[in-house]
Amino acid sequence: MNYNILFAWTRDFPPERKIVDSVSYSEKALRIHFKDNTDLYLIISNYDAYPFLSSNPVPISEETPIWNQLIHSTLIKVSLDDNDRIMRFEFAQTDIYLQEKTYILIAEFILPKPNVILTEKNDELIIIDALKKYSYKDNPQRQILPKLPYQKPETAFKPYQKDLAFPLVLTSLETGEPIQCDTVNEYLKNHFLYVLSLKEALEHRKAIISYWEKELKKAQQKLYKQKEELEQANKCEYWRICAEILKVNLSNIQRGQTVLKAINYFDPELSTIEIELLSDKTPQENMLDYLKKYKKAKRGKEVIEHNLKETEKKIKQLENIVQKARNGELDELPQKEKLHQLSHKLDMAEKLLRLRIDDRFEIVIGRKASENDFITTQLARPYDWWFHSRLYHGSHILLRCLQKTNPPEELIHICCSLAAWYSKARFSQNVPVDYTQIRYVRKPHKSKPGFVTYTNHKTAFVQPMDLRTAKKELNL
Known part of the structure; x- marks a missing residue:
């Protein structure tokens, strides 16, 4: 999100202190619920990242409770770093021993990997937990792990501050109509509801369609190769005819001969057939060689025909799945789910x-x-x-x-x-x-x-x- 918008949101944050009732985490947002029935959302999508306050619940995916350390603490201060899109939320809490503790929740609204890090303020900020952790293997310059001191990320970002012109206007992705917002918080909330959420849904839908289209393309390529193999296997009858004709003409073949011209008794018109021979083999060995090719091609043909039917069946299933994906009827990328299980699931859903x-x-x-x-x-x-x-x-x-x-x-x-x-x-x-x-x-x-x-x-x-x-x- 634009630095100036984040700065204006921080400046306009309500001055009254808020007491935390619960903290929960979903796939794309951290939600802090306060006892005055307001919610602070920290959006950490791969497409954008920013905060906003809401007095009504905002639809997000399934949530998981997290960071009980913040429960009953008081939010006393919100600030934005001068040189980057890093926002700090300061919480004060008195524990059961009447000792004061200060937690700093650091929201790094920096794409493409936004993060939220919980730290405790002592002589320095010590990391307690983070939504996304990074070890030395992930980043040799900066580790985000519990009990380590917090380090700011080094970026080339340089903020350019300017005043915002109200009302702020954004365009809904669904309707294409402009939405006017009188406050920065209203702008960020509407951006999440009418821009970011829809953008994520569209990208997710594209990913699902792309995945199944690739699977369909793979199956079609496999079918093409199997048809080519079947054409080769269809020569099994030719190998049999060659073996039978060689059997009849064994006495007419000389050792070292490379071609046999003989009458094709399997042709109603009794045409002449030319059979290639290996000069270093005897007539019997050449006959057995053609017979071996025939048996191998016959076995292969049965297997290929079976595989061909299975591939054609798979292509029909995939075509049905691709159509469902294009209609928006699939909402999840497959994980360990097998094709026949998904196909059965779709058939059941249709009934x-x-x-x-x-x-x-x-x-x-x-x-x-x-x-x-x-x-x-x-x-x-x-x-x-x-x-x-x-x-x-x-x-x-x-x-x-x-x-x-x-x-x-x-x-x-x-x-x-x-x-x-x-x-x-x-x-x-x-x-x-x-x-x-x-x-x-x-x-x-x-x-x-x-x-x-x-x-x-x-x-x-x-x-x-x-x-x-x-x-x-x-x-x-």
């Missing part, structure tokens, strides 16, 4: 009962135990919502939040009603339905399909609603 509401939400309904298992354990993501009737057997209802946004209460109520309809309590009144986020749903080891446990749930008492009525309620 599910779905209701696409808009670009943000989609309702998925499982109609049997295997579908319930698939929806909850494979299709769902941590920020999606899960619904199931309480006390009654029924379907798992999944509300997919495609843009990681919180669903409105009306949509949650409709999902609860659908969960009541797709259960044994379909014709009952005031059916209890539990709902929670998928991150709180667990499947016990070796449990039967469809069986899960869950926590942090809420219960709603609703009237069952069929899918047709739900579509009318949603104006679909």
Whole structure:
């Protein structure tokens, strides 16, 4: 991020002291939650890095608690280095022995490898932990490891300070419309929501498409080579004919002869065939040589034809996967997942009962135990919502939040009603339905399909609603 914007944000930071309630870390951000229900986000994406404050939760990926040392500490000062994009957050804390401790959280908003480092202030800054650690092997000049003194990175960056012109304007990547911001914090928050997040999603989608297109290209090249090998293997019949004709004409072949001209008895027109011979071999050895080629080509042909069918099957699967990736239906790069497993996963996903509401939400309904298992354990993501009737057997209802946004209460109520309809309590009144986020749903080891446990749930008492009525309620 531009140095002047970071400098202005630091200057405008609220002067009141904030007490830390929790610290959590996700793939692209560190979030510090304060007891006044505000959040400080330190964005550390590979595409950009900056901070912003928010009074409302911002959708990011699944978070992990980190750095309990900062809990109950007070943020007393925020500063930006004079010569680089390094921001320092100073926290004061009194431990159980009434001893004062000072922690400095150093945010290096320097691309391409931004970092956040927790240090303790004594005579010098001693590193406690860091989101990204670097050993001597990674960087001989500068190590980021616990218990080592903190060293500033050496860069060629030279800040050029100038006043900002308000309102600040940025362009949304989704709509292309300009967004005017009256404050620097508003600008940074909107940049994350409408520029950076969408840019990361687009780049991630391109990476997925590129990966599967490369896999498809590899398979097509493999198919081309196998067809060439099959053409060679198709000569097995020619080798057999040569061996049979040599067998008939053994007495007519002289040692040292290089070519045999004979009648091809396998040709209805009885044409003449020329068979090449090795001069250093006897007629019998030449015949056995052609017979050996025939047997080898015949065995190879069977193997090649089998491999050819497998490759053609693989290409069809890959073409289907590439199409799914282009449609945005794949959201993860493959790790250890095999092709046939992913293909089966996509086939299963196509058979599910779905209701696409808009670009943000989609309702998925499982109609049997295997579908319930698939929806909850494979299709769902941590920020999606899960619904199931309480006390009654029924379907798992999944509300997919495609843009990681919180669903409105009306949509949650409709999902609860659908969960009541797709259960044994379909014709009952005031059916209890539990709902929670998928991150709180667990499947016990070796449990039967469809069986899960869950926590942090809420219960709603609703009237069952069929899918047709739900579509009318949603104006679909």
